[in-house]
Amino acid sequence: METLFAVCVPGLEFLIGRELEGLGLSPSAPGPGSQAGEVEFQGSLQDLYRANLHLRCADRVLVRLGQFYASAFPELRRKAGRLPWEKYLGPGRPVAFRVDCRTSRLYHEGAVAERLAGAIADRLGTPPAVVKVQESADTDLPQLIFARLENNLCAIGVDSSGAPMHRRGYRLVSAKAPLRETLACAIVMASEWDAASPLLDPFCGSGTIAIEAALLARKIPPGLSRPFAFMRWPGFNSGSWEALLADARKGIAPTTSKIMASDRDAGAILAAESNAARAGVAESVEFSRKAVSAIEPPPVPGWVVTNPPYGVRLSKSNDLRNLYAQLGKILAAKCAGWRVTMLCNTMQLIRSTGLRFEPGVSTMNGGLRVRLWTCPHVSGRSRRHPAAKMTPPAPPSFSRADSRSNVQ
Ligand SMILES: C[S@@+](CC[C@H](N)C(=O)[O-])C[C@H]1O[C@@H](n2cnc3c(N)ncnc32)[C@H](O)[C@@H]1O
Structure with missing residues (x-):
């Protein structure tokens, strides 16, 4: 050991x-x-x-x-x-x-x-x-x-890894401000998505969240197509590694969930589609070019898991506040009953949505401290509500008896 x-x-x-x-x-x-x-x-x-x-x-x-x-x-x-x-x-x-x-x-x-x-x-x-x-x-x-x-x-x-593990090998093209694949997957996992209900990312950029969700739902291991440092160790057991790969390939599941990803930027959608194809999940994600105002979520409840734009200096971000306010209204109108998890660096933007968000884990993204925010149930009417307190949540435990674990 x-x-x-x-x-x-x-x-x-x-x-x-x-x-x-x-x-x-x-x-x-x-x-x-x-x-x-x-x-x-x-x-x-x-x-x-x-x-x-x-x-x-x-x-x-x-x-x-x-x-x-x-x-x-x-x-x-x-x-x-x-x-x-x-x-x-x-x-x-x-x-x-x-x-x-x-x-x-x-x-x-x-x-x-x-x-x-x-x-x-x-x-x-x-x-x-x-x-x-x-x-x-x-x-x-x-x-x-x-x-x-x-x-x-x-x-x-x-x-034992070599290149950092977020380099899965599929993201060769990226749009603006791409998330690391590891953080994108963390957002999906922290959202408690059940891997069967619809999942929508309306600000998908290069598609990382949707692709990671598809890899997770289909049990495609993230390290399937890349080399690792341990392969150059003198005692590397290639037979054992090949057996693990063969087992992992056998465990890959067909597409069953509906994963939708959209962005208003045509270049981002092109990048996302080619990344998804390289990741082997092209058929598992429906990409479309559209503004958030034009999203068409299915009528059954699902998960919105997303990384909307956020800024460093909020005083200069009236546009962003308007975008979040618009997002809140759209979600209330089109995603009643859905669960929303978003990554954002400021509570003021979250508050602008008018939805009731709970603070989740805090981490770093691109040198900025960010937090995951979850609205467990979008109610059909958006409203302004008093600020959710920025108090850190209790540290999550490794295992949760009630967790709908989607990790293999
Ligand atoms: C922070 S980036 C998302 C990055 C993405 N998670 C990735 O890993 O590549 C935010 C995205 O929101 C898109 N966006 C901004 N405003 C939008 C709007 N009104 N409707 C749809 N997409 C929008 C931008 O084009 C950008 O790709």
Whole structure:
């Protein structure tokens, strides 16, 4: 068994916890040593393959290489040199370090990385080529090593994912302000969509929310068509990976739900359609070019899950307030009884809808703090209501007895 970590944008940990449970893996309960944006779990190497293949909201999965106290550089190099680097580094494999030092005697992150490279050389006999990570690159990535020093405790993790997991491989074209695929999926999962009722995104841009909803409903694993860093580890078991892929392909379900996505921008719809085709869900989503005022939701209740435009400086955003007010009226007129989940960065815009929204989880998107807002039941008449308080909700637990879990 290895100690594994799913890394995500802070705020999404509870969804990763539910996903892990859906895979039969047990996330450790958050404790005093837990870091925001990390969910720890125990598992075999095959579990690590499964986590990479199936987790929809995580950015990467790390395996803990070791943990030890070090308050001087020679001690760091000596102790790090005892770790089994050979499990993860084949001959000539370049490495990149991400070091984070807090409240520790060793605080120079570059010097810590240097000593870790020295420790690898001590253990493997040859010094590794140390390179910088190109964030935009998808191939020829070095083996990424994470080191965190906190109160002189050094924890070293090896990345098993390679390119961040939001890079599913389907979104080659994007419209304005696209959501990361992982966050788009998190919004769908947090909306508690039952994967059978209609789902509508009337501000779909490059289609990410609708595509992620279709992948989720059809049980198409997000990692099905992309490489991972663990495939270059010396002990990679390709037979076991192929068996997992074959199993996952067998589990793919036909389209059953009605997923609709629209945007007023013709270029966005073209991008969304080609992204959906690459994701293998072209038949699962109905895309159409139309303004939000022209949406035609089916008469049965469903879910609106969306990421409308929002601004940085609200004082200059009268247009946005009008758009949200218009959205509220349209939803009241056309989506009575529907449930709405939206991502937005300010309560003032949410209030402009005149619908009764409840605050949900808070997270980050493109450097901005954002929050999920849910209106559990759109009533047929919109009205202005007193501001929902911006108090943070109780932290969601990993599992909810009453959750209509749609995670496989
Ligand atoms: C924040 S972006 C959505 C990004 C999308 N979630 C993605 O991942 O690509 C907002 C979208 O709303 C669209 N939009 C703005 N006003 C609209 C309106 N009145 N009717 C329909 N779409 C509109 C914009 O064209 C833009 O694509």
